Amino acid sequence: MVRTLLVRGLLLGLLAGLVAGGFAFVVGEPHVDSAIALEEAAAQAAHGHETPATEADHDHGVEVGRPVQKAGLFLATGLYGLAVGGVFALVFAGLRGRVGPRSDGQLALAAAGTAFVAIILVPFVKYPANPPAVGDPETINGRTWLYLVMILVGLAATAIAVATARRVSGDPWARRLAAAAGFLVPVVAAWVLLPPVNEVPGGFPATLLWEFRLASIGTQLVFWTVFGVLFGWVSDRAVRRRAPVVLAPV
């Protein structure tokens, strides 16, 4: 049972990751290319033009060329999907029949939607994705920790929301309101209290930054939508095969 779910999560995660990679390739890569061109122009201007050595101390193109990086995009989104899909399946196995909708298909949709909000959207609103040329390499460790903290805040807020809602009895709308408050209070507190990160260089084109960020959140939206729908569909079909739906006579 658990093994079936895990294999399902791994395979569908890989598949959804590759689909998201396709979206990122078509919609996102042009913006990555533009940002790298700006970064290289800035590096040239800083070091003078006739030194080919600037290429060597530059972040990109040292060991891995741009065409390989674009192929690496699919490797990255595919492996990301595999890992996330596997963890999702095990969480799904634990939630089943305990928290959320009773039907496997509905639970898959609800869990995937919640995961997108809690671990993608919550961190994104505080620390949005940045294209190459934006972000100081010196601060990468600090920024990575802050991003991780926001993911944990999103997960904790989800748990608080479920726990709060379960304490409220009676009117389902009172429960939903309690869940919304239980989720929003820690999330908004973290948005306000955690230190801001703003390392966009002066003169970086606002449109490019905006479009890159949309492409980035779009990639995650494509992943979680495709993954949630596929996981729900396959799970529902599996349940029906095991115990066929009985149509009661009129």
Added chain:
Amino acid sequence: MSGITTPSTTVIPFPRLRRWLLAVPLLLLVAYLVLADNGAVSQTGTFLHELMHDGRHLLGVPCH
């Protein structure tokens, strides 16, 4: 009355789930190598970072 009786969802007991949780650290390691490693764990220098570069940016994690 007409209706559809859908089979009720079976709860998987936690003891049966527990041994599968060993897969979680492994999966998180894969996610870490894809999203954040800069050579400290993979021991490949910046190779992994460069290979996963575009994916890191477009999946929205801090890159560099």
